[in-house]
Structure formats: structure tokens, C-alpha cells
Amino acid sequence: xxxxxxxxxxxxxxxxxxxxxxxxxxxxxxxxxxxxxxxxxxxxxxxxxxxxxxxxxxxxxxxxxxxxxxxxxxxxxxxxxxxxxxxxxxxxxxxxxxxxxxxxxxxxxxxxxxxxxxxxxxxxxxxxxxxxxxxxxxxxxxxxxxxxxxxxxxxxxxxxxxxxxxxxxxxxxxxxxxxxxxxxxxxxxx
Numbered sequence: 338x339x340x341x342x343x344x345x346x347x348x349x350x351x352x353x354x355x356x357x358x359x360x361x362x363x364x365x366x367x368x369x370x371x372x373x374x375x376x377x378x379x380x381x382x383x384x385x386x387x388x389x390x391x392x393x394x395x396x397x398x399x400x401x402x403x404x405x406x407x408x409x410x411x412x413x414x415x416x417x418x419x420x421x422x423x424x425x426x427x428x429x430x431x432x433x434x435x436x437x438x439x440x441x442x443x444x445x446x447x448x449x450x451x452x453x454x455x456x457x458x459x460x461x462x463x464x465x466x467x468x469x470x471x472x473x474x475x476x477x478x479x480x481x482x483x484x485x486x487x488x489x490x491x492x493x494x495x496x497x498x499x500x501x502x503x504x505x506x507x508x509x510x511x512x513x514x515x516x517x518x519x520x521x522x523x524x525x526x527x
Contacts, residue, residue: 362487363417366406368508370414375406397421400434421502428468431500432478435493438504439480442491446482453479471495483509 362368365378372391376383381395381404393404400421407416421438423430443449456462456475470476471493478493490505 362508363414363506364404366414366417368414368486371412372406372408372414375414379404379406416505416507418503418505421504423500423502426500428471428495428500431471431493431495431502432464432467435478435491435502438491438502442480442482442489442504446484446489449480449482451479451481453477455479471500472498474498485509 365380366375370378372386375391379391379393381393383391384394384403385392389408389410391406391408393406395402395404397419400423402422403420405416405418405420406414409415421434423434425431439449454462454464454467455477456470458475462470462476467476467478471478472495474495474497476493476495480491482489487506487508490507491503492505493500493502495501
């Protein structure tokens with residue numbers, strides 16, 4: 338009987354522990370954490386700490402990346418993201434990496450609600466034309482997903498002959514919170 342009670346207690350503790358396990362929004366963080374909590378949660382190398390922003394050097398699988406955390410004026414986490422750094426300067430490598438990330442994010446967050454492949458002149462480009470138009474700064478690729486708590490935005494662009502792949506994460510109520518903070522600052526100055 339004692340063994341049965343002990344097993345029951347152990348089972349209840351395991352269930353309680355799994356129920357209390359925290360679901361994170363980005364890496365090991367949740368929206369609204371302060372900068373100290375984020376610093377304690379992040380295991381990558383801190384490379385910059387400025388007011389409102391923490392920047393880390395890390396890896397996403399075998400891809401080198403910068404990991405950014407942005408905080409609103411109340412020091413709460415309100416945006417995070419990755420900037421992918423490729424050693425290769427070949428535009429096709431960037432397109433291929435973008436497509437792999439798009440596939441993986443679709444597996445994780447289901448079908449995107451928006452896919453854009455826009456050129457400066459408005460011409461619709463085929464996927465075969467992406468690399469050549471990317472290097473001439475004539476292409477921006479963007480894919481967006483929504484979850485219950487956030488929006489995820491994958492983008493590939495090339496300003497000033499430098500190619501960038503970014504994955505940005507923002508809470509859905511972020512715009513409302515920032516608008517309210519802006520109103521409060523304006524109201525204070527009235």
C-alpha cells in the first residue's frame with residue numbers, strides 16, 4: 338500500500354511539473370520579461386548591451402547569427418529576432434537558406450498567412466529569378482506567420498549590396514502596448 342501511495346505521489350508530482358513547465362515565446366524567454374531575466378535566460382555570447390537592446394552572437398543549428406532582444410520603455414521584452422550571417426556571398430545561397438528556413442518555420446507554425454516576393458518595379462518574379470534580382474537590390478522576400486501570442490516574420494533583402502536574412506518575433510499586443518506608452522509620454526508633456 339505504501340509503495341502504491343508513493344507511486345501515486347510521484348505520478349502527481351510529474352504531472353504538476355509538466356503542467357508548470359513554461360512555454361517560451363522566443364528561445365528561453367517570454368514577452369514581458371525584463372532585460373535581467375533575458376540575460377539570465379540567454380546562453381549565447383553577449384556582444385552588445387545598450388539601453389533597450391541586447392545583442393548576442395550565437396548559432397541556429399549550423400548557421401551563425403546575431404540574436405537581438407528589444408525592450409520597450411518599461412524594460413519589458415517586446416521584440417526579438419535572428420539575423421543570419423552566411424560566409425558565402427552568393428545570392429543563391431541566401432535564397433536557398435531562406436527557402437529552408439521558410440519550410441522549417443512552416444513546419445513549426447503551420448501555413449503562413451502572407452508570402453511576398455516584391456520587386457522595386459512591381460514585376461512578378463519567378464523563384465528562378467530571385468537570386469539575380471536580390472543582388473541588384475530589386476527583390477524583397479517576406480513570409481509571415483501568426484500564433485496565439487505572436488507574429489513571426491522571415492525576410493530576405495539586399496540593401497547597399499549586403500544581403501540579410503532576418504527572422505523577427507513580436508507579440509501580437511506589442512503595437513497596442515507601444516501606442517499606449519507613446520500616448521502616456523505625450524500626455525505627460527501636454
